[in-house]
Amino acid sequence: MKKCILTACFSFLTYIALSQGAIQGRVIDKNSREPLELAYVRWSNSLQGVVTNKQGYFSLNPASATGSDGVLIISFIGFTTREIRTSGNNSILVEMEKGPVSLEEVVITPQSTAASFHTISKIDLNLQPVRSAQDILRTVPGLFIGQHQGGGKAEQIFLRGFDIDHGTDINVTVDGLPVNMVSHAHGQGYADLHFLIPELTGSVDYGKGPYYTQYGNLGTAGYVSMNTANSLDKSAIKLEAGQFNTIRGLAMIDLLSKRQKQKGTNAYVAGEFLYSDGPFASPQHFNRFNLFGKFNTQLGKNNRLTLIASTLNSDWDASGQIPERAVKNGSIGRFGYIDNTEGGYTNRTNGSARLSSYLSPATTWENHAFYSNYNFNLHSNFTFFLNDPVNGDQIRQREGRHIYGYHSKLSHETHLGAWNVESVYGTGFRLDQTRNTELSHTINRNTVLEYTQLGDIRETNAFAYADQSIEKNRWRFNIGARLDYFNFHYKDKLSAAQSPDQEKVIVSPKLNIQYTLDTKTQLYLKTGKGFHSNDARVVVFNQGHEILPAAYGADLGVLLKPTRNLLVNLAAWYLYLQQEFVYVGDEGVVKPSGKTRRIGLDLSARYQFNNWLFADANVNIAKPRSAEEPKGENYIPLAPGLTSTGGLNWQLKNGLQGSLRYRFMKDRAANENKSVVAQGYTVTDLSVNYTKKQYELGLAIENLFNVKWNETQFDTESRLQHEADPVSEIHFTPGTSFFARLKLSVFF
Structure with a gap:
């Protein structure tokens, strides 16, 4: 002290x-x-x-x-x-x-590269209507998501030439609370954002690549950090209704008077209910219920306390992925099913407390403690009758989990001669404890035929980091390093023999350099080392070998503002992984794919035509390849090579606002030699709102042109009930057809 x-x-x-x-x-x-x-x-x-x-x-x-x-x-x-x-x-x-949003207010300064992604995402968040927490992820240029088993399951994520699965290579947080689940029953880094009510999002920050000391495990392709609003401008009640028996209700209530808010105290609560059957032949019966509360206040003149509590409960039915051959021979339709007994439920309750202490105008000390209680139960059937011709191949993945965490960060600004210096020091820990983490063979969700895995996991990650940014005139240097310690424990309830705990330490250095030519041009170079941990079960079984594969990356980019209404960010990048050594939760096995190498180009542009019309476009090119396989056999399955998003956004003074947006993904290899191809798609969405002081009317349309597209695709070997031999081909979840929703909001 x-x-x-x-x-x-x-x-x-x-x-x-x-x-x-x-x-x-x-x-x-x-x-x-x-x-x-x-x-x-x-x-x-x-x-x-x-x-x-x-x-x-x-x-x-x-x-x-x-x-x-x-x-x-x-x-x-x-x-x-x-x-x-x-x-x-x-x-x-x-x-x-x-x-109103104005690109004229964006100025390139020596701090711009550190904040450029934040600035772009803030523009997008102000202009683009957000219909779900998943839409918030889509504000990250080049990030794609796909749902492939009912609305309640975490989405599959694609970014920078990665099929990230559900979060293995992207670090996701909300208000500093980790979203990713390490050593999860379904997959490493499982990032379920359904506990976030989208209208409460106050800011989105993101960065691509392993260049940021504050974001450690899983932050190889990048990070996304979201923060909820600290206060409400007004209370609101919203009702939405649309096709496929979709209904949603939302209430956001400001609890304090203007006088209390003027004194620096804010408090509000919000609740959300959603139900939808989806476009599928077998209704999803997807329902989700969210409660959220936030309180923040001044403690004296120099301390601010923020308390957050939230809870999610969700369950759903699903049809899963279906084989192309069943659709082609007419036995089922595009929205049909082979096994409609898939589905699941999940709940998560979170609590956190943050104390921000302003030790001086140049020094801030933040202390953040959090806790989550989480339960998960998922039934899937990817291969139908391949392994069990009589009962089918349905599996159950289940777990209960406690997460405890603490993060302390000290930020300080000073001068050394003519140099401005910003220092950040952080330390903390995260402890995950699961009970009865399970992979089993089931039938009709009820009967367990065989346990493949059953046990308790304890995984501890302690960390410390230091980050220095020094700036003089046009130059800015950022140097940082992060130390992570892991302890993995697994109690196997199916075996009398137990493997000992495993420990591992990894150091991740970072070096970023930028040069600001003038108020219109800035060059930057980012370099760094990152990593993703493996599942604790794999770590213990493999006696700690190859458990923290490192990622080495570099970005060479330029930030441009050639005119007062145009902002452009262009970056060429490279990323090398020592080992994509990932636990496959659906099978309970490890499938190491060896060393991989990715190179690419990212382009983001924002343009303002006038005071009410905006345009944006993002083009992301990647060449993801295995570094150890011969040419032609070195494709990384499902890794995207070319994606693009963009659109028009408008905000008129009479209250009419909206957007017309597209997202495009090119065909990509579904296996190592590209003999099987996952089809690309272009989908367009429309949103129109009419907003007045006391109410808002809106229309949202997904897939405006009703194109046929596959949201997720896998090259899977399966066997249908009456087939003599298995078949390996594309299995897919169809993308939503034309889907319209109306909404009414009342403000008070």
């Missing part, structure tokens, strides 16, 4: 000494009183300025040094730009009001 106090005093004195004569201030949201990080502050006669830190603070050279008339310009995406005359006042508070 003494050390923390000394650090705080030193930081404060340093800050005061170095900012004598400078204009100091803080930028906040006028309604919520929340600090606005990355707001841009400059003098009226200069394009060069500074951005606010996490607490919303800034310090700018005095007006006399620039010949300014003393007028400050403060801008931030989604807020109305303000002009303030300082009039000799060296300490000001800037209150920003929400306003």
Whole structure:
């Protein structure tokens, strides 16, 4: 504690000494009183300025040094730009009001690359209507998702030449709470976002590649960090109804008065119910219920406490993947089924507490503790009657889980001569304990014919990291390193012999460099090492060998703003994995695929035609290949090679707003030699809303042109009940046909 106090005093004195004569201030949201990080502050006669830190603070050279008339310009995406005359006042508070989105407010600064993804996602989140938590993931350029067994199962994710399955190579968090489940009954890194109510999303941050010290396990292809809003602008009740017996209700209630909010205290609750049968011949009976509550308040002048609690309960029926041959011979339709006894249920209850302590305007100390209780039960049948011609091949994957975690992070800004220095230090742990993690052979969901695996898992990940960003004039260097320690324990309930616990330590260094030519151009190089852990059962059975395969990556990119209404991000990238050594939960086996190599090109562009019409486009090219197989035999099954997303968004002053959006995925190899191909698709969605002060009417249409497309596809060997021999071919889940929903929201 003494050390923390000394650090705080030193930081404060340093800050005061170095900012004598400078204009100091803080930028906040006028309604919520929340600090606005990355707001841009400059003098009226200069394009060069500074951005606010996490607490919303800034310090700018005095007006006399620039010949300014003393007028400050403060801008931030989604807020109305303000002009303030300082009039000799060296300490000001800037209150920003929400306003129209304008690309003019995006300014390239030495901090831009670190925040460029955040900026792009903030633009998208402001403009694109979000219908589900999965739509939030789609705001990440190049990220695709696919559902292949009922609405309640976590989606399959594709990014940067990866078929990530349900989350093996992407680190996903909500309010700092890990979404990914390590050593999960269905698959490593299983990331189920259904506990997030989409309308509560306040911000989305993301990064591609293993370049970020704060995001460790599973963050090889990248990370997505979402945060819920700290306050509600207004309370609302929403009702939606659409095809396929779809109905959704939502209530978001602000619990406090404006007077309390002006004092910095916010509290709200939200509840969501969803039911849908889907377009399938066998109804899904998918229902989901969510409750969420958030409270945040000031504790004294320099501490802020945030408490969050949420719970999810969901169950569904499913038809799973169906074989092409059954559709071609007419025995079933595209939305038919071979086994309609698939399905599952899941529930998750979360609680977290975060204390943000502002030790000085340049130093923040955050402490975050969280807990989750989780239950999962899934029945699947991928091969039908291949292994058991009499009873069928249905499997059950089940687990109960407790997750405990803590993360402490100290952020500090200072100066070393002419260099600006930002330091971040973090430490913490995550403990997962599962009970009766199961893989079994079942029939009709009820009877267990045989247990393949049954046991309890305990997996501990302790970590520490340090991150330094140093900046001078046009240069910015970011150097970081992360240390992760793992302990894996598995109690096998089907065997008297038990394998000992296994331990592993891995160090992940990062080095990122950027050079800002001017306010229109910035170059950057990102390099780093990341990793994904393997399932604890595999780690123990393999006595700790090859359990933390490393990933090495590099990005060479440019951030451009050639005109005031155009923002472009272009990056060439490379990623090498030591081993795609992943536990296949559906079979209870390990299928190592050896070393892999991916190279690619990402292009993202945002353009504003006028004050109400916006366009965006993302093109993502990848060449994913096995590094150890001969040419022609080295394809990585289902890894995407070319994807693109984009569309038009409009926001008229009369309250009419909407979007027309497309997503495209090219044909891709379904096996190692590309003799089997997963078909590509282009799907277009439309959303139109009419918003007034007290209500909103809306129409959302998925698959506007009613194209036939396959949402997920696998090259699977299966046997139907009356077939003499098995057949290996594409098995698929059909993508949703034309699907329209109406909605009515009332605000109060």
